[in-house]
Amino acid sequence: MFWKYTLFESKLALHNRKNWVIALFFLLIFTLLFMYTTNEHPPSSLYDQKVAEAKELEATFHHLDAVRFDDEQAAEVYDLVTQQASLINMQRWYIGKGDDPEQYIDDGLTVNELRLQVHELGNTGIPKHYIKPKAEILKESAILQFVKQHDLSLDSDSFIPSDMIENAFRTISGLLFFMVLLITGSEMLTFEQRHRSIFNGIPIPFMQKIASKILIHFIWISICLIIGFFIGLIYVERQWGALAFQFPVLIYLNGDYMAVSIAQYSVYMFLALFMITLIVLLGAILCNMLLKHAFATILTGVAVFLIPHLMILGGWKIPILSTISYLDFAKILDGDIATVVSPSMDFINGYLWMAFVLVILVGMIYTLHKRSYGRSRVKTL
Numbered sequence: 001m002f003w004k005y006t007l008f009e010s011k012l013a014l015h016n017r018k019n020w021v022i023a024l025f026f027l028l029i030f031t032l033l034f035m036y037t038t039n040e041h042p043p044s045s046l047y048d049q050k051v052a053e054a055k056e057l058e059a060t061f062h063h064l065d066a067v068r069f070d071d072e073q074a075a076e077v078y079d080l081v082t083q084q085a086s087l088i089n090m091q092r093w094y095i096g097k098g099d100d101p102e103q104y105i106d107d108g109l110t111v112n113e114l115r116l117q118v119h120e121l122g123n124t125g126i127p128k129h130y131i132k133p134k135a136e137i138l139k140e141s142a143i144l145q146f147v148k149q150h151d152l153s154l155d156s157d158s159f160i161p162s163d164m165i166e167n168a169f170r171t172i173s174g175l176l177f178f179m180v181l182l183i184t185g186s187e188m189l190t191f192e193q194r195h196r197s198i199f200n201g202i203p204i205p206f207m208q209k210i211a212s213k214i215l216i217h218f219i220w221i222s223i224c225l226i227i228g229f230f231i232g233l234i235y236v237e238r239q240w241g242a243l244a245f246q247f248p249v250l251i252y253l254n255g256d257y258m259a260v261s262i263a264q265y266s267v268y269m270f271l272a273l274f275m276i277t278l279i280v281l282l283g284a285i286l287c288n289m290l291l292k293h294a295f296a297t298i299l300t301g302v303a304v305f306l307i308p309h310l311m312i313l314g315g316w317k318i319p320i321l322s323t324i325s326y327l328d329f330a331k332i333l334d335g336d337i338a339t340v341v342s343p344s345m346d347f348i349n350g351y352l353w354m355a356f357v358l359v360i361l362v363g364m365i366y367t368l369h370k371r372s373y374g375r376s377r378v379k380t381l
Contacts (some may be wrong), residue, residue, distance in 0.1 A: 028231025185284030252335030
């Protein structure tokens with residue numbers, strides 16, 4: 001009976017125009033984000049980044065030149081910055097006309113070592129807005145080490161496709177994805193309540209009915225999301241050349257940052273998006289049971305998602321409520337959640353938390369159904 005009911009629900013879902021609109025959204029969202037990034041905010045090439053760094057160092061020299069004769073530390077910093085400027089200008093050559101990516105990486109690692117030495121000297125004589133944070137230096141070194149260890153081919157535009165994919169996931173993750181899922185699941189039970197004559201003749205336990213509805217919507221969303229991702233990749237490949245899925249991005253793990261390939265990052269994000277899909281759909285079912293209204297379900301879901309974020313921005317940290325911010329999984333991978341909520345919150349703990357939430361939601365739905373079923377039996381007696 002479960003599969004017969006699932007087939008029946010699938011036919012109803014396919015005739016629902018809302019589901020097709022949402023499918024279109026997931027099919028086009030990656031391509032639209034890639035198009036927007038390409039046309040409005042194209043990522044900087046490695047060459048352009050080095051040009052910007054060279055200009056910053058040139059401005060730094062003017063400040064150091066005024067104090068280096070009166071301060072020994074400032075004079076030492078001046079010498080280190082001079083070495084950085086020379087290496088960065090060589091990097092511009094290697095990544096441009098020089099065509100020597102291996103030397104580009106070695107010089108980049110040396111530049112970062114010099115920057116760390118400047119930090120040890122207290123950045124004497126350097127204006128604050130020209131000081132590169134130590135965390136950013138270590139992140140850049142991790143990226144360069146990954147490229148060197150995996151012997152990746154490097155040119156000026158190498159990192160642009162991986163940056164675009166990472167930025168697309170950051171945009172989708174969070175409120176945007178949460179809202180679309182809420183709209184998807186907002187009337188999974190209320191639709192049935194409005195059309196009792198259609199469903200009353202189907203003898204199937206309530207929890208099996210819920211499992212069927214969740215399964216249908218989950219598969220529908222997942223397939224559309226994956227297809228939409230590959231459609232977007234086709235666009236990126238045509239705009240920027242061959243995609244290199246082995247190029248690195250940084251993720252937060254065990255209190256530190258590590259470089260992983262963009263392919264691995266995409267797998268982590270899709271796994272998280274799938275788990276978030278199940279959480280939101282189950283949450284929508286729970287709201288349907290309590291509120292019995294689709295619009296009220298959407299408003300409640302948005303409030304549940306936004307209130308913890310607003311509390312964090314206001315400086316209020318309530319551990320139980322703050323965990324809701326974990327649904328923005330891109331921020332867990334970036335380490336943003338760890339800096340705001342808990343240093344231990346890396347992506348592994350994020351997965352464990354989401355699995356725990358799934359169990360809790362299923363338990364709440366089952367308990368609420370049993371209580372309402374028991375009350376209805378008492379009334380009939």
